[in-house]
Amino acid sequence: MEKRVVFRSAWLPYALVAPQIAVTIVFFFWPAVQAFWFSFQIQDAFGLRTEFVGLQNFGVLFHDQNYLRSFQITAMFSVLVAGSGIAISLLLATMADRVVRGALAYKTLLIWPYAVAPAVAGVLWAFLFAPSVGIVTYALRRAGVDWDWALQGDQAMLLVVVAATWKQISYNFLFFLAGLQSIPRSLIEAAAIDGAGPARRFWTIVFPLLSPTTFFLLVVNIVYAFFETFGVIDAITGGGPAGATNILVYKVYYDGVKAADLGGSSAQSVILMIIVVALTVVQFRFVERKVQY
Amino acid sequence: MSFKKIAAVVGACLISSTALAQVEIQWWHSMSGALNDRLNDIANGFNSSQKEYKIVPVYKGQYPESMTAAIAAFRAGNAPHILQVFEVGTATMMAAKGAIKPVYQMMKEAGEPFDAKAYLPAVAGYYTDSKGNMLSMPFNSSTTVFYVNKDAFKKAGLDGSAPKTWKEFATAAAKLKASGQQCVYTTGWPSWVHVENFSAWHNLPIGTKENGIAGTDTEFKINSPQHVKHIEMLADFAKKGLFTYSGRKNEAEARFFSGECAMLTSSSGAQANIRRNAKFDFSVNFLPYHDEIKGAPQNSIIGGATLWVMNGKKANEYKGITKFFSYLSTTPVQVQWAEATGYVPITNAAFEAMKKEGYYEKVPGADIAVRQLSNKTPTANSKGLRFGNYVQGREVIEEEMEAVFAGKKEAKPAMDEAVRRANEILRRFEAANKT
Numbered sequence: 001m002e003k004r005v006v007f008r009s010a011w012l013p014y015a016l017v018a019p020q021i022a023v024t025i026v027f028f029f030w031p032a033v034q035a036f037w038f039s040f041q042i043q044d045a046f047g048l049r050t051e052f053v054g055l056q057n058f059g060v061l062f063h064d065q066n067y068l069r070s071f072q073i074t075a076m077f078s079v080l081v082a083g084s085g086i087a088i089s090l091l092l093a094t095m096a097d098r099v100v101r102g103a104l105a106y107k108t109l110l111i112w113p114y115a116v117a118p119a120v121a122g123v124l125w126a127f128l129f130a131p132s133v134g135i136v137t138y139a140l141r142r143a144g145v146d147w148d149w150a151l152q153g154d155q156a157m158l159l160v161v162v163a164a165t166w167k168q169i170s171y172n173f174l175f176f177l178a179g180l181q182s183i184p185r186s187l188i189e190a191a192a193i194d195g196a197g198p199a200r201r202f203w204t205i206v207f208p209l210l211s212p213t214t215f216f217l218l219v220v221n222i223v224y225a226f227f228e229t230f231g232v233i234d235a236i237t238g239g240g241p242a243g244a245t246n247i248l249v250y251k252v253y254y255d256g257v258k259a260a261d262l263g264g265s266s267a268q269s270v271i272l273m274i275i276v277v278a279l280t281v282v283q284f285r286f287v288e289r290k291v292q293y
Numbered sequence: 294m295s296f297k298k299i300a301a302v303v304g305a306c307l308i309s310s311t312a313l314a315q316v317e318i319q320w321w322h323s324m325s326g327a328l329n330d331r332l333n334d335i336a337n338g339f340n341s342s343q344k345e346y347k348i349v350p351v352y353k354g355q356y357p358e359s360m361t362a363a364i365a366a367f368r369a370g371n372a373p374h375i376l377q378v379f380e381v382g383t384a385t386m387m388a389a390k391g392a393i394k395p396v397y398q399m400m401k402e403a404g405e406p407f408d409a410k411a412y413l414p415a416v417a418g419y420y421t422d423s424k425g426n427m428l429s430m431p432f433n434s435s436t437t438v439f440y441v442n443k444d445a446f447k448k449a450g451l452d453g454s455a456p457k458t459w460k461e462f463a464t465a466a467a468k469l470k471a472s473g474q475q476c477v478y479t480t481g482w483p484s485w486v487h488v489e490n491f492s493a494w495h496n497l498p499i500g501t502k503e504n505g506i507a508g509t510d511t512e513f514k515i516n517s518p519q520h521v522k523h524i525e526m527l528a529d530f531a532k533k534g535l536f537t538y539s540g541r542k543n544e545a546e547a548r549f550f551s552g553e554c555a556m557l558t559s560s561s562g563a564q565a566n567i568r569r570n571a572k573f574d575f576s577v578n579f580l581p582y583h584d585e586i587k588g589a590p591q592n593s594i595i596g597g598a599t600l601w602v603m604n605g606k607k608a609n610e611y612k613g614i615t616k617f618f619s620y621l622s623t624t625p626v627q628v629q630w631a632e633a634t635g636y637v638p639i640t641n642a643a644f645e646a647m648k649k650e651g652y653y654e655k656v657p658g659a660d661i662a663v664r665q666l667s668n669k670t671p672t673a674n675s676k677g678l679r680f681g682n683y684v685q686g687r688e689v690i691e692e693e694m695e696a697v698f699a700g701k702k703e704a705k706p707a708m709d710e711a712v713r714r715a716n717e718i719l720r721r722f723e724a725a726n727k728t
Contacts, residue, residue, distance in 0.1 A: 042721070042724055042725045043725060044385075044388060044389060044725045044726050045364050045385050045389060046364055046367050046368065046389045046391075046392040047364075047367075047368050048389060048390075048391050048392060049725065049726065049727070051724070051725070051727075053724075060717070060721070064714075064717075066692075066714070130544075131539065131540075131544075132539065132544070132547060132548045132551070132553060133547060133548075133551070148538075150538055150539055150540045150544070151538050151695060151698055151699040152699065153699070238541065239688075240540075240541065240691070240692065240695060241692075241695040241699065242692045242693070242695040242696040242699065242701065243692050254685075254688075255685065257357075257361055258357045258361070258684055259682055259684040259685045260360070260361065260364060260385065260682075260684075261682060261685065261721070263725070264721070
C-alpha cells in the first residue's frame with residue numbers, strides 16, 4: 001500500500017515549489033537558453049555587433065582537430081578523476097569506519113580539502129610540483145625521474161588529475177562514510193560468524209549495500225570532472241603543454257571569459273551540455289539497474 | 294537631538310555636497326602589489342594638484358580579468374572612464390568603435406595641447422592607427438631583453454660579456470653546459486620573445502597588412518624560412534640540453550635569479566625582481582640576433598598596457614581625463630614612475646631627464662629596454678602588431694611551439710599549423726567586427 005499525502009488546495013503545492021523553480025529558472029534555465037541562443041551568433045567582445053550565423057560556430061568547432069582531440073582528453077581526464085576519486089575515497093571511508101580511537105580526528109582531517117577552493121588547490125599543487133622550484137620535483141629529480149610537466153603532456157595530465165581528485169575525495173568520503181554507517185552491524189557480524197573474511201564481507205555485503213551511494217557519487221563526480229575542474233586546470237597548466245590538458249570546459253572558460261569569444265564559447269557549452277545530459281541518461285538507464293536500493 | 298549634533302549633520306551634508314561637485318573619474322587597472330602603490334601615488338598626485346577632478350583607481354584583477362569586467366560593465370551600461378588594457382587586447386579595443394573614445398580625438402575635442410611625437414615612437418607606434426593617430430594613452434611599457442649570469446659565464450671560462458648573435462650564443466651555451474651548468478638558457482613569454490620580438494628584431498613581418506595595423510584582413514607570416522630556422526635552433530638547443538622550457542608566462546624568471554639557469558630572455562620588467570633576488574653578478578643586454586638576416590638588429594616591440602578611454606561619458610569628464618593624461622605625461626611623473634617600477638619612460642623628455650640625472654649609470658642595464666626599442670626607426674614590421682582575438686592566437690602559437698620543444702613535432706609543420714589555426718581565429722574576428 002502506498003502512503004500518499006495529497007494537497008487539497010489547487011495552488012498551494014505550486015506556491016510551495018515556486019521559490020525553487022524560480023531559482024532554477026533564473027540561475028539555470030535562463031543562462032542555458034541564452035548560451036543556446038548565443039551559440040548561433042557571432043558577436044564582438046563589447047556586444048556592439050551581433051550577427052546570426054546559424055550553425056557556423058559548431059561547424060568551426062568540428063573542423064578543428066584540436067577540439068576533437070579535446071574530447072579524448074576530456075574522456076580520459078573524467079574517467080581518471082571520477083574513477084580514482086571514488087576508489088580512493090571508498091578505501092579511506094572503509095578504513096576510517098573501522099578506526100576506534102581518534103576516529104573523529106581522522107574523519108575531520110579527511111574532510112578538510114573540500115573546503116579549499118579549486119583554484120587554490122590548483123596553485124598549491126602547482127607549487128609543490130613546479131618544474132623548477134617544487135619540493136616534490138626536487139625529490140623526484142633525486143630519485144632519477146625526469147619531471148618536467150611544462151613540456152611533458154602525460155606528466156601534466158597526471159598532475160591535474162591528482163589535483164582534481166584530491167579536491168573531490170573529501171566529498172566522496174563523507175557520503176561513503178555516511179553510507180557505511182547506515183549498514184546494519186548485524187549483517188556484517190552474521191557474515192563474520194558464518195566465516196566470511198573481511199574482503200568477502202566487503203564485496204558481498206558492504207559494496208552492494210553501498211551501491212546507491214556509489215551510483216550517486218558516480219553521477220556527481222562525472223559532472224564535477226566535466227564542469228568544475230577548470231579552476232584547477234587554469235591554476236596549474238592553463239591547458240598546456242601543447243593542449244595536453246585542454247579539457248572541454250577549460251576551453252569554454254578560456255574562449256568565453258579570457259578571449260571574449262562569446263559565440264564560440266557558447267557553442268562549446270551547448271555541446272558540453274548535450275554530452276552531460278546524454279551521460280546522465282545513460283547512467284540512469286543502464287548503470288542504475290545494477291543498483292540495489 | 295542636540296543642536297550641536299544637528300549642526301554637525303548639516304555641516305557634513307554641506308561638505309559632501311561640495312565634494313559632489315568634484316568630477317569623479319573611474320580608473321580600472323591591473324597593477325598589483327608595489328605597482329599598485331606607485332599607481333595610487335600618481336592618482337593622488339593628480340588629485341592634490343587640482344580640485345575639479347578626482348581620479349578613483351580601482352584594482353580589477355589581472356589584465357584579462359579587468360578587461361572582461363569592463364566589457365561586462367559596458368554591456369550593462371556602466372563602464373569605467375579609463376581602462377588599462379594589455380597590449381594583446383589592443384585589436385579588440387580598437388575594433389570596438391562606439392565603446393571607446395580615441396585619445397587623440399578626446400584631446401582635440403577638449404582643446405588640450407597634445408603632441409603624439411613627444412612619446413617614444415616604439416611605444417606610441419603600437420597604439421596608433423595606420424594614419425598615425427594615437428588611440429590610447431601609453432602607460433606601462435616594457436620589452437624583452439636578454440639577461441646573463443656573469444658569474445656562471447666566468448666559471449665556464451667565458452669573459453663575462455654577453456653573446457651578441459645566436460652563433461656566439463651557441464658557443465657560449467656549449468661552454469656553460471660543459472662547465473656543469475644544469476640549465477643553460479630559459480625564456481619567459483615564448484611567443485612574445487621568440488615569435489613577436491624575433492620578427493621585429495629581424496625586421497620580418499609577423500603578419501600581412503603591417504602586422505595587422507592596416508586592416509583586420511591580415512594573415513600570419515610566422516612560418517617563413519627564418520622563423521622556422523629560429524624555432525628549429527631552439528628545438529635543437531632543447532635536445533642538446535642547452536635550452537630548458539619553463540612555461541608560457543614568467544616562470545622562467547625565478548629559474549634565472551635562483552642561479553639555476555645561466556641565461557634568460559624575458560620582460561625588461563623583471564629587472565627589479567632579479568636585482569632584488571640574484572646573489573650573483575648579472576648583466577642586461579640586447580636580444581641576440583641572427584647576423585645572416587639582413588637588417589638585423591632592427592628594434593624590439595613593447596608589451597605592457599595602455600589606458601583606453603571609454604565612450605559615452607560627459608564632456609566635463611573627458612575634460613578631466615585629458616587633464617589627467619597631460620599630468621601623467623609630465624616629465625617628473627614619468628621619471629618617478631619609470632624609476633620606481635622599471636617600466637620604460639614613455640616620453641622622450643623623461644628618458645632624457647633620466648639620462649641627465651645619471652640614473653642609468655647608477656642602475657646599469659635599466660636603459661637597455663629603451664635603447665633596444667629605439668635602436669632604429671620602427672618599420673612596418675617592427676612598429677607593433679594588432680591581431681584580433683590575439684589572446685587565443687598567441688595561445689595557438691605557444692601550443693605549437695611547445696610541441697616542437699617537446700620533440701613531438703618538426704618546426705616547419707608546427708609553424709605551418711600555427712599559422713593555419715591562428716588565421717582561422719583572425720577570420721572569426723574579422724567576421725565579428727565587420728563594419
